[in-house]
Amino acid sequence: MKPAVLTGEYFMTGDVACAEGAMAAGCLFFGGYPITPATEIAEHMSGRLPDVGGTYIQMEDEIAAIASVLGASWAGVKSMTATSGPGFSLMMENLGLGICTETPCVIVNVQRGGPSTGLPTMGAQSDMMQARWGSHGDYEIIVMSPSSCQEIFYQTITAFNLSEAYRIPVVIMTDEIIGHMSEKVIIPRAKEIQTVSRVKPKGKKENFKPFKPGPNGVAPMPAAGEGYNVHVTGLTHDEKGYPAMAVEAQEEMMKRLIGKVRNNLDDIIKTEGYLLEDAEIVIVSYGVSARTSFAAVGEARAMGIKAGLLRLITIWPFPEEQIKELAEKVKGFITVEINLGQIHREVQRCVGYRTPAYLVGHHGGTVITPDQVLSVLKEAF
Amino acid sequence: MAKKNKKAELQPAHPLDDLIRTDRIPHIWCQGCGIGTVFSACLIGMKHSGLELNKFAMVSGIGCSGRAAGYVNVDSFHTTHGRAIPFATGLKLANTDLNVIVFSGDGDLFAIGGNHFIHAARRNMDLTVICVNNLTYGMTGGQVAATTPHMARSTTTPSGNPENPFNLPLLAFASGATYVARWTMLHARDLAESIQVALLKKGFSFIEVLSPCPINYGRRNKEKALDTLNMYQEKTIIKNGADPSELDIDFDKGVILGKFIDVDKPTHIENYDKIYRTRE
Numbered sequence: 252m253k254p255a256v257l258t259g260e261y262f263m264t265g266d267v268a269c270a271e272g273a274m275a276a277g278c279l280f281f282g283g284y285p286i287t288p289a290t291e292i293a294e295h296m297s298g299r300l301p302d303v304g305g306t307y308i309q310m311e312d313e314i315a316a317i318a319s320v321l322g323a324s325w326a327g328v329k330s331m332t333a334t335s336g337p338g339f340s341l342m343m344e345n346l347g348l349g350i351c352t353e354t355p356c357v358i359v360n361v362q363r364g365g366p367s368t369g370l371p372t373m374g375a376q377s378d379m380m381q382a383r384w385g386s387h388g389d390y391e392i393i394v395m396s397p398s399s400c401q402e403i404f405y406q407t408i409t410a411f412n413l414s415e416a417y418r419i420p421v422v423i424m425t426d427e428i429i430g431h432m433s434e435k436v437i438i439p440r441a442k443e444i445q446t447v448s449r450v451k452p453k454g455k456k457e458n459f460k461p462f463k464p465g466p467n468g469v470a471p472m473p474a475a476g477e478g479y480n481v482h483v484t485g486l487t488h489d490e491k492g493y494p495a496m497a498v499e500a501q502e503e504m505m506k507r508l509i510g511k512v513r514n515n516l517d518d519i520i521k522t523e524g525y526l527l528e529d530a531e532i533v534i535v536s537y538g539v540s541a542r543t544s545f546a547a548v549g550e551a552r553a554m555g556i557k558a559g560l561l562r563l564i565t566i567w568p569f570p571e572e573q574i575k576e577l578a579e580k581v582k583g584f585i586t587v588e589i590n591l592g593q594i595h596r597e598v599q600r601c602v603g604y605r606t607p608a609y610l611v612g613h614h615g616g617t618v619i620t621p622d623q624v625l626s627v628l629k630e631a632f
Numbered sequence: 633m634a635k636k637n638k639k640a641e642l643q644p645a646h647p648l649d650d651l652i653r654t655d656r657i658p659h660i661w662c663q664g665c666g667i668g669t670v671f672s673a674c675l676i677g678m679k680h681s682g683l684e685l686n687k688f689a690m691v692s693g694i695g696c697s698g699r700a701a702g703y704v705n706v707d708s709f710h711t712t713h714g715r716a717i718p719f720a721t722g723l724k725l726a727n728t729d730l731n732v733i734v735f736s737g738d739g740d741l742f743a744i745g746g747n748h749f750i751h752a753a754r755r756n757m758d759l760t761v762i763c764v765n766n767l768t769y770g771m772t773g774g775q776v777a778a779t780t781p782h783m784a785r786s787t788t789t790p791s792g793n794p795e796n797p798f799n800l801p802l803l804a805f806a807s808g809a810t811y812v813a814r815w816t817m818l819h820a821r822d823l824a825e826s827i828q829v830a831l832l833k834k835g836f837s838f839i840e841v842l843s844p845c846p847i848n849y850g851r852r853n854k855e856k857a858l859d860t861l862n863m864y865q866e867k868t869i870i871k872n873g874a875d876p877s878e879l880d881i882d883f884d885k886g887v888i889l890g891k892f893i894d895v896d897k898p899t900h901i902e903n904y905d906k907i908y909r910t911r912e
């Protein structure tokens with residue numbers, strides 16, 4: 252056996268840093284399927300996982316990949332998969348099963364340009380709404396986005412921790428640019444890494460209710476083979492896990508699935524502010540585009556424009572309250588993202604008519620430059 | 633759907649009761665449906681295998697047969713349409729002590745889930761796959777399936793099926809399954825024994841079970857429930873070791889039942905452990 256945490260200083264790609272973060276979080280199962288630009292995560296896991304006591308399998312498609320991940324999770328193992336646009340589309344069906352059956356797992360989408368096969372080797376951020384609403388039905392989900400190779404290492408650990416704490420699939424929305432670029436990554440000592448594992452049930456096994464929420468809205472989760480004889484279904488079910496085809500049962504289940512996220516927003520949502528204290532113009536951005544925005548803020552300040560950056564680390568649930576609060580005191584917003592306004596519309600929704608909100612978007616394939624942000628900034632305000 | 637039967641509650645416990653979620657009875661299966669018989673043969677096979685019952689897990693997809701996971705009193709997973717096998721693959725790989733049974737229907741396993749079936753067989757994944765083949769999509773009202781005989785009527789082939797069905801044992805054999813058998817639900821004892829053998833055998837085992845859907849298949853093809861059972865009795869031949877290419881389902885010629893393949897090959901898990909867990 253080799254250590255899961257490779258303490259040290261490295262120069263590694265975002266994809267490899269994500270894989271190392273997963274193992275540091277305790278991931279022991281990866282169900283993969285090759286797809287550019289996420290393949291390197293699967294490749295790295297296939298080599299490393301067996302050495303730390305885990306299992307890698309390359310499935311026959313992305314549908315099977317995520318199905319195997321859900322199965323492994325019910326065997327009690329932290330599990331994940333990684334993909335890009337077309338594969339992410341195929342995963343939507345079983346992402347819904349994961350939500351409905353409250354199955355912890357982590358899904359990484361290394362975004363590339365779309366629609367369809369799009370730009371396999373070139374970055375974009377255009378699956379952000381798919382990450383929120385891609386599976387059918389109403390639901391809540393946790394989605395995060397990293398801005399550097401170092402951050403994706405830690406964010407993958409956080410993603411596992413949240414998924415275990417809330418029994419929910421967590422999606423990391425990175426992009427080809429972060430995935431394929433190499434940066435310095437520091438991996439700390441194992442004991443400095445905080446990991447969370449799902450709460451196991453205690454007490455009598457008979458008539459155990461695997462979907463009966465505890466005080467924080469989350470039910471303890473046994474694993475298959477532990478004697479609880481759980482039944483798990485994607486049908487609307489009661490707390491015992493039994494199908495319940497009734498309006499009341501639907502309401503109760505939906506309240507449970509949604510409540511565990513909506514009632515814990517303070518614990519889940521993470522953002523980072525830069526020069527927001529006196530900012531008159533707030534740039535909202537995430538992932539690789541937050542780096543562009545960071546540079547743009549610096550240049551704007553040098554020109555005497557009071558700009559600040561709100562970097563979204565958690566994308567969904569959306570940091571609504573924070574944007575509403577800012578909207579009370581600033582002159583306007585600019586959202587910077589490599590798509591045609593997916594998060595921009597969310598910002599607009601939160602800002603309402605309080606202040607103007609602009610978009611610096613992009614059709615996909617490359618990063619947005621600070622100059623593009625600055626020209627909108629100068630023109631608009 | 634049957635009504636709750638007060639009398640039934642007073643009757644003594646059935647010997648398989650410990651393997652059934654009795655609190656979920658009555659089940660949803662129609663009168664004259666064969667799934668229940670296949671299900672109880674599966675429970676008998678599980679019991680007689682002598683394997684620890686707590687270490688069984690059942691995974692089903694969607695459809696009438698897919699409801700089996702909802703009635704068996706072991707850890708049981710009713711997944712999405714066609715995805716029982718890859719879900720079961722992850723379950724098994726992450727805890728190799730589990731004995732994982734996939735119990736589902738022909739539509740689920742061989743149309744929407746066909747790709748997963750052939751790959752799990754190719755890998756020799758350690759699973760026992762039981763396919764209730766009723767030649768149709770029962771749950772949705774009797775549409776044509778990948779197993780529906782040529783010219784048979786269904787709600788989506790009102791003048792007869794223009795396509796040809798799969799020969800499932802041949803498909804399983806060609807994909808690499810190490811145990812392949814076919815029975816009908818009328819051959820309940822042979823079936824239970826076959827399931828028992830398959831559960832004890834390592835690697836990918838596949839059992840096809842012909843089973844009537846009088847409501848949504850029989851009705852449209854001038855076959856009463858009893859007619860189907862008569863065919864199962866009179867128009868079948870048990871021929872162990874038969875060539876899988878001879879196993880097309882044609883009741884006019886006679887349908888071959890039996891155990892066709894029983895070979896030993898290293899399983900995926902054995903290979904993975906040998907190659908990946910022993911390296912420096």
Ligand code: SF4
Nearest residue numbers: 661662665696770845
């Ligand atoms: S529809 Fe057919 S397969 Fe389904 S329960 Fe009724 S008889 Fe059985």
